[in-house]
Amino acid sequence: MEFPLISLRDFESDFPNLAKQTLKASQEMYEMRTLSDSCVLFCFSWHMGLPKDFFTSSHQDSLPGNTLKFIKYPKLAIKPDDAVPCLTKHTDWGSITLLFTDSPGLELPGGIVINIGDALSLWTGQQLKSTMHCISWEKVLVDQDRYSMPCFVHPNFTTNLRSLRAPESMEAKEITYKKYYNFRMKLTWGSLQGDDGAGALEDVEKELLSYINSLGVTRTLESHALTRTEEVQ
Numbered sequence: 067m068e069f070p071l072i073s074l075r076d077f078e079s080d081f082p083n084l085a086k087q088t089l090k091a092s093q094e095m096y097e098m099r100t101l102s103d104s105c106v107l108f109c110f111s112w113h114m115g116l117p118k119d120f121f122t123s124s125h126q127d128s129l130p131g132n133t134l135k136f137i138k139y140p141k142l143a144i145k146p147d148d149a150v151p152c153l154t155k156h157t158d159w160g161s162i163t164l165l166f167t168d169s170p171g172l173e174l175p176g177g178i179v180i181n182i183g184d185a186l187s188l189w190t191g192q193q194l195k196s197t198m199h200c201i202s203w204e205k206v207l208v209d210q211d212r213y214s215m216p217c218f219v220h221p222n223f224t225t226n227l228r229s230l231r232a233p234e235s236m237e238a239k240e241i242t243y244k245k246y247y248n249f250r251m252k253l254t255w256g257s258l259q260g261d262d263g264a265g266a267l268e269d270v271e272k273e274l275l276s277y278i279n280s281l282g283v284t285r286t287l288e289s290h291a292l293t294r295t296e297e298v299q
Contacts, residue, residue, distance in 0.1 A: 102164055103132075103219045106180060110194065114230075121186075124225040125161065130247060132160075133218040142208040157196040158183040159250050160220035167214045184250070185221050185243055188278070191231025223247065241274065249274055 107121035158181055165179035187196040206212075221227075223244035249271065 102178065103162060103217075106162060110186070114190070114193065121161070124221045125219065126222060128222040128224075130220050130223060132220055135216050137214045137216070139212040139214070141210050145208045146203050155198055155200040157198055158218060159185065159247060160218050161185045162219050164217040164219065165214065166217070183219075185225075185227060185246065188227045188229065188241070188246065191229040193231065220247075241278075245274065
């Protein structure tokens with residue numbers, strides 16, 4: 067099955083004003099996001115007694131880049147029961163995720179939800195813990211459309227995520243974000259090969275898996291059943 071791809075050029079030819087307004091608003095949103103995540107990362111550096119650009123210097127819009135998504139969840143006639151699948155418990159891979167949402171529950175109108183990702187959790191030895199989260203039908207309003215704009219902020223692929231809590235005497239094992247990114251990619255897609263996700267663990271680099279376990283951050287990977295590590299070593 068093929069899905070037609072509509073380019074911005076085609077979009078502008080049919081809806082010139084709407085396309086320009088949308089593109090302008092998107093660019094403004096992305097610029098605001100850049101300022102927001104830089105401020106957050108700067109505050110983390112300052113609070114932890116690190117050079118002020120310790121984290122921001124590794125977020126220079128290089129590969130893999132950042133992802134800003136525009137998501138609409140259409141209203142439903144009835145609320146699904148637990149048998150209907152939804153996004154399960156997971157952690158995000160990158161440094162932080164900024165979530166702009168119109169859903170009720172935020173104490174401040176226009177507030178931004180910030181989740182810590184795996185990269186910062188590994189990097190800081192869980193001084194900053196990645197946020198396990200999921201979507202629950204119980205708490206979702208289904209009688210109205212919902213809109214959400216998550217922005218996934220990633221460090222550069224070349225960033226070394228060696229734990230800041232690792233003793234100086236410990237061998238400086240290099241774990242770049244690219245290596246961890248590919249590691250999570252294998253776990254995510256590999257877990258689809260079997261009902262229990264066992265195939266995912268068999269296809270990852272055991273030395274890397276062991277190192278991540280030694281840092282005490284396996285909590286960030288619970289969604290991929292890494293508690294079964296001993297079975298595949």
